[in-house]
Amino acid sequence: MKVCETALGRFALQRLPVSRDETLRAWDAADELLLAYVAAELLPSFTRRAEQKILLVNDQFGALAVALHKYAPQSWSDSFLTYKATQMNLALNKLPDSVAYLPSTEEPQGDFDGVLLKVPKSLALLEDQLIRLKPHLLPQTRIIAAGMTRHIHTSTLQLFEKILGSTATSLARKKARLIFTRYEKTEPQPSPYPTSFYDKTWDIHLSNQAGVFAREKLDIGARFMLEQFQHLPQARQVIDLGCGNGVLGLVAQRQQPQAQLLFVDESYMAVASARENYQQAFGHQLADFVVGDILDGLQKKAVDLILCNPPFHQQHVIDDQVAWEMFRQSHQQLAAGGELWVVGNRHLHYHSKLKRLFGRCQQIASHKKFVVLAATR
Ligand SMILES: C[S@@+](CC[C@H](N)C(=O)[O-])C[C@H]1O[C@@H](n2cnc3c(N)ncnc32)[C@H](O)[C@@H]1O
Structure with missing residues (x-):
């Protein structure tokens, strides 16, 4: 088991399957960068903590959910392992399970104040998620995505621009980067998938x-x-x-x-x-x-x-x-x-x-x- 030092606390986190490989962790530098930004910029902008709605997308082993458990986030993912690992990691840290789990085949519930998205490997999945996310965004919703620099391509940023609105990136830190998107209300479009x-x-x-x-x-x-x-x-x-x-x-x-x-x-x-x-x-x-x-x-x-x-x-x-x-x-x-x-x-x-x-x-x-x-x- 390894300890993840974040701006929101120290948490023990494990991958699934539980890894024998010491070099593999249940989080990456993109999670760390995202949580540092959330602690410094997003959370202080929330006035009524109990009522703010946070959506986590593709939180692979639950690093974001564990750090943000006090906000009772929704966790939207295509992976059953996200659900299982998040529950395991909350229990590992003796935290109550305050997370609402949403399979990718269902729609997120309600409008969100903050959306924190880990860029998935599949560009098609990202496209589908952004299109389906759009009806749940408000002009004031803060949308912050994160990924390792080598996984964020021009085509990735173009998807954010095309589907949601103007998009910019942060400087890289430990080879990770954030993506900031300002939601601009336009006509919803149907997903081309399946x-x-x-x-x-x-x-x-x-x-x-x-x-x-x-x-x-x-x-x-x-x-x-x-x-x-x-x-x-x-x-x-x-x-x-x-x-x-x-x-x-x-x-x-x-x-x-x-x-x-x-x-x-x-x-x-x-x-x-x-x-x-x-x-x-x-x-x-x-x-x-x-x-x-x-x-x-x-x-x-x-x-x-x-x-x-x-x-x-x-x-x-x-x-x-x-x-x-x-x-x-x-x-x-x-x-x-x-x-x-x-x-x-x-x-x-x-x-x-x-x-x-x-x-x-x-x-x-x-x-x-x-x-x-x-x-x-
Ligand atoms: C190489 S693909 C094969 C898919 C399909 N059988 C085919 O031949 O086209 C491997 C599949 O294993 C699934 N998979 C990965 N981890 C899994 C797990 N822990 N439990 C069940 N399925 C898993 C993936 O989602 C993926 O669909």
């Missing part, structure tokens, strides 16, 4: 909300995995773990209509898209859809098959801990003889780790970039 594409090879239409992985075309890893589906074992209970738009589970369901599918992702938008795509493909809702952290809290069933194209970064940080945690929890969830199918970049060396964990791990296919592996419980 968008959809048709994949000819797999004859499949996929609708994708703004925050979904591989929103514009099939991921090449997923495509390579699908090419191996002729070798899938027959299964009754199947989990699409980290389902994104649900493409792996959808094709598996088409191939094995008798199978009971469960789609899981920590992104609210991903699960909503997978559900929509399943409905479009099959016209009925026999599968289950869960927003959650890997398989945490799921009732133990005899699962025969888990399909997984694991993430290799969390927002801007390259990190394979989520992947390892997915493999570990899959091992616990599978019935004896059940299989975990994984696609991954060859250089990530999933094979040796899976072999250590499962005992049996077979390479189903490989090409110059990817491998598809099947680990048997």
